[in-house]
Amino acid sequence: MNKEPKTMSENEESMESRLEQILNDALIKATDTYSVPPQIIWVDNSTIATLGNFSASTGKAKAKKTFNVSALVAASLSNGTVLNYRACLPEGKRRILYVDTEQSRYHCHNVLARILKLAGLPTDMDNQNLDFIGLREYTPAIRMEVIDYALAHNHGYGLVIIDGIRDLLLDINNAGESVEVINKMMEWSSKYDLHIHCVLHQNKGDNNVRGHIGTEMNNKAETVLVISKSTTNPDVSEVRPLHIREKEFKPFAFTVNAEGLPEIAREHTCEQQSKAKSSRISYKDLTEEQHREALSAAFKEAPIKGYENVVQALMAAYEEIGFKRGRSIIAKLLQYLVNDLKLVIKKDKIFFYDMTPMEAELFSDNDNE
Template sequence: MNSIDINDLLSETNRGLDVFKHYLGASFDGGRKPFKSPFYDDSKPSCNIYLDKNSNRYKFKDFGENERPVDCIGFIGRLRSFDLNSKISFLSLLQLINNDLALGLERKTDSEIPQQQKQSANIEAKLKFDDNQKIGNINYQNFRNQEIDYWCKYGINIEILRKYNVKSVASFNGISSSKKNYTINSNSSQPIFAYCFNDYTKLYRPFSKLRFLFIGKKETDYIFGLEQLPLKDDLLFITGGEKDVLSLSANGFNAICFNSETANIKTEILYEFSKRFNHIAMLYDCDKTGIKSMDSIVNQNKQLGLLKLLLPLSGEKNEKDISDFFNLGNSKGDLLQLFVNELNKTYINTINTLKTCEVNLNNPPKIQPSILSINESSIGSPGNIIGITGTEGSGKSNFVAAIISGCLNPMKDDIDTLGVIINDNANSQAVVMFDTEQSIVQLHKNIDSVKRRAAINDLPEWFKAYSLVALNRKERFKTIIESVDKFYYEFNGIHLIVIDGIADLISSVNDEEQSVELINKLFQMAHQYNTLIICVLHMNPSGIKLRGHLGSELQRKASGILSVEKHKDQDNSIVKAIKLREANPLTVPIIQFAWQDSIQQHEFIGFMEKGDFQSKKISKLKSFAQHKFANNSIIQSSELGDYLMEHFDIKERMARNYIKLMRDNLIIRKESSMQNAYILVNTAN
C-alpha cells in the first residue's frame, strides 16, 4: 500500500490553503483579514494566513506569539496534538487530512487492482472537465442482490436509495495526482456506491480503507439530504454520514449530514435550519471523535438550543452510529424515546413549573371566598383582577371609595358601601390604593371621605393610599410592584389592591404590546399575592366600550367588569355588571346611588327594577336602529349583526339577541320581498 506524499497533498489543497479553510471554519474567511487564535483565549484578532514565496506554501502566523510561522501540516499537528517528530504520527496526520478533506490520495498499486469486468448493462457517465475538478468515468449498474441486502440491514430499501439518488457503481476510471490512469472495480466483497449530485459525485466504498472519493466540483458547503427536506417540520437530525441519513429517512425522520463529523458547520447554516425546524438534534457516532464534535458544535451554537443525542451503544466498530442502532433491532420508537429524554433535560425547569399548574381531580384547590359581591353574586375573589369603568363624572371614584371603606370597618352593618358586600379583612392584611390621576390634595380629601364613610376615627396602619401623579409612567408600575411586595410580608398578606387609573401606567391605551404586558403582570401579581386587584379605567367618550387595546385586554382577562353610569333621567348613578366569570351578569341587580346633601356623601338608594333597565336598553336599540336605517332602508341580517357588535362591543350571540329584542318590540321587521333582511318599522318613534 502506498503512503501519502506531502507534495501531492499540498498540490491537491492549493498549497495548503484549503486545509486551513477546512479546519478553521467560519473564523477564517480565506482572505487577509486577521482572526483570533484557536490555541488560546485571544482578545484581539492577531493571526493570519499568508503565502510564503520561499516554500510556495500557505503558512499560519500568530503575531501574539514569538513562534515561527508553520504550514498546514504544522498547524493541524498542533491543533490535533500530533507528534510530528514521529514518522508514524506524521503519516497518521497526513491520512487524517486526506480523509477529512476527501482528497483520495492513497491509491492501490497497479498489482492490487483487478482487471475491469465488462458489463453490457453499464451506463457511462462522463463528468465535465475543469482545472479544479478530479475527472473520471463512472460506470453504473443495477443494484445486485448482495448490495440490496447490505442496505436492508439498516432498514434502507430501494425506494429510499432512489429518493436520495444513490446508485450502484460497476467501476471507476480516474487519473491520480501523479497523472497516472487507474481503475477501481466493484465486486461482491468490495462494492462501490455513488451519492450523485448535479455537478459532482461522492463514491462510497464501505469495506475499503479509502472509503470516500469525490469526483467533480464539490460544493463548498456539502450537505447530503438537503433537497429531500420539507420546507418546515418539527425535528431535524444532523448525523455523521450519508448512510445514517438514509437509515433515519427509512424510519420516517428528517436528516442531513455534512462532509464528516469533524467538518466545521457554519452558524449561519444552522440558523437557517432553526427557522425551518423546531428542534435540531446532533446524532453523531458515540465514539470519542463523534462525542467531542457534538459537544463542540452544541457549545459554539448555544443560542440555537441544539440537542445532543448519545446513542446507548459501545462505541466500538459496528456499534457506534444510528445505522448500527437500527441494525441491532432498535426501533423508531426507541430513538424517539431517547429524543424525549433529552428534551426533558432541556425543559426540566419548565416541566417542574408545569407540575404546580397541573389539574388534579383528587386534590381540588381551596375554594376562595369572594372579596366583593352584589347580593349573592360574586364579583371578584382572590387571585383575580376586576375592572370598574365609566365615563368622566359618572361616580366611579366614589363607588371605589365605598368599596375601600368596607374593608376598613369590620362592623359593616353600620356603614353604607353603596350596595356591594365586602368580605371581612379579619387578619388585618394590607389594603393598598394607588391613584395615578388625582393630586395629593384631592386624594387627601377622598381618603378623608373614605374614613368618614367607614365610621372610624383613625385609619388602620395596614391601609395605604398613594398619589403617583408626580412619578413618570415607567416609575409608577415599578413602585407598585416593589411596595406591594413589601406590604405583603409586613402585614402577612394583601387583602385588596386598587389602582385608580391603570391607563397612566403605560404610554398609550392603544399600544397593544404594552397593554397585554400590563394586564398579564397585574394578573400574575393577583395570583402571586392571592389578592383581588381592582383596575379603574375610563370608558370611551361614546360610553359604549372600554378605552383602547388596554380596555379590550382587561375585559378578556378580568373575572368581572362593573360599569358605573350616570342615569340620564334622574340625578343618580347606576352600577351594572357587564361581564362576570363567576356568575351570570343578567342575574346581578343594578345598583343605584345618589348624592345626599344632608350627609355630604353618596348614598345607596336601592336596586333598579328590571323593567327600568329593559326600557333603557330598548330606547338605546331604537336610537341605534333609526341611525343605521336612515341611509339604508333595507339591511341584511348578517350586516345588521356586524353593526350591533361594533356599536355595542358585543359578541355574535348577543347581537342575535338584540335583533330579536328589536323585532319583539316592533322596532324592525323582516322584509317580505328579500330573504334575511330587515326594515325599520316606525321612524317617527
C-alpha cells in the first residue's frame, strides 16, 4: 500500500512563510545603499544618540541621574543646548515619549515641570511634543505592552526615555528576560526609527551596571553615560562616557541651583579616572557628609564585630561614594574615623557608628560588671 505524501499543516506553512519573509528582509546585498543614521544628540562634538539606536544612563542612588536625563530631554524638546547636551531632532521626529516606572505621579509631575523650565517653555500648559506617562503601579508585562502600544499608535516620536528599565523585568538577573527586553529596545528603535534612552542603577558594591540587563545593555547600547557624585564636593555630579561608539567627550559636572534646576558647575574640575590622580585624593579630603553617607551604608544602624569585618564593610561602602581604595588605606581611614573624627567608636572588638548616649551608658555599665 502506497503511503500518501505528508502535507504541511496550516501552522507549519504559516511559519515557513514568516521565516522566508524574515530571511528576505534580513538579507544585506552589496548593491544595497544605506543612509547614515541621523545624529540627534551630542555632548560637545561627540555624538551620543542617533535614530535607530538606544543608549543609557547609569549611576548609583542619589547621583542625580533623573536631573541629568531632564537636561537631555529639555535640549531635545527645544532643539537647543542644555547643560552640555546639544540636540536637533528632524522634522517629523520632534515628539518625545517619557516613561517613568519608579516615581509617584506627584514626583513625575515635578520632573515634567523641570524639563519644561529647562527648555524655556511654559509650565502651565501641555506641550504637544512631550508625552509623559507614569507606570509605577503596573506589572512589567503591562509596562512593556503600554510602551509597545504607544509607539505603534502615535507617530512622530524621535526620542523615548525609559526611566527605570529595570522595572520592565521581574528578575534583573534573569538572562532570558534581559535578552528579551534588550531585543525589544532594538526592535522599537529600528522599527519606528527613533532613539531610546534608558536609565539603570549601578551596583552598590562596585561600578558595574546592575544585573544581567546591565551586561546586555553595555554590549548593545550605542552610548552608556555614568553619572556619579564628586568625591570632593557632594553637591556636584559628574557625567562621563562609560561606553561610547563615537569619540569620547570630556567629562562635565553639574549642580542643582536654588530653583531646583541642573546647571553647569563651572568652578568644578572633574576628577580624572587615572590611578595617579585618584591616589592624590585622601580620605581627609572627604567631607563629613560623605563620611556619614558611607558609614550609614557600612553599619546599617547596627554595630560590627571584628576588625576585619569593619574594614571590609568600609571598603565596600566607601567605594559606593566613589572612594575606592585598598585594605591598607581603609585601615588608616578607620583609625582616622576613630581617633580624629570620632564618628566611629571602638569598644573591645565591637565598632559603633554614632553611638547614642544611651548606648554608650549601657555599654559602659556592661564594661564595669
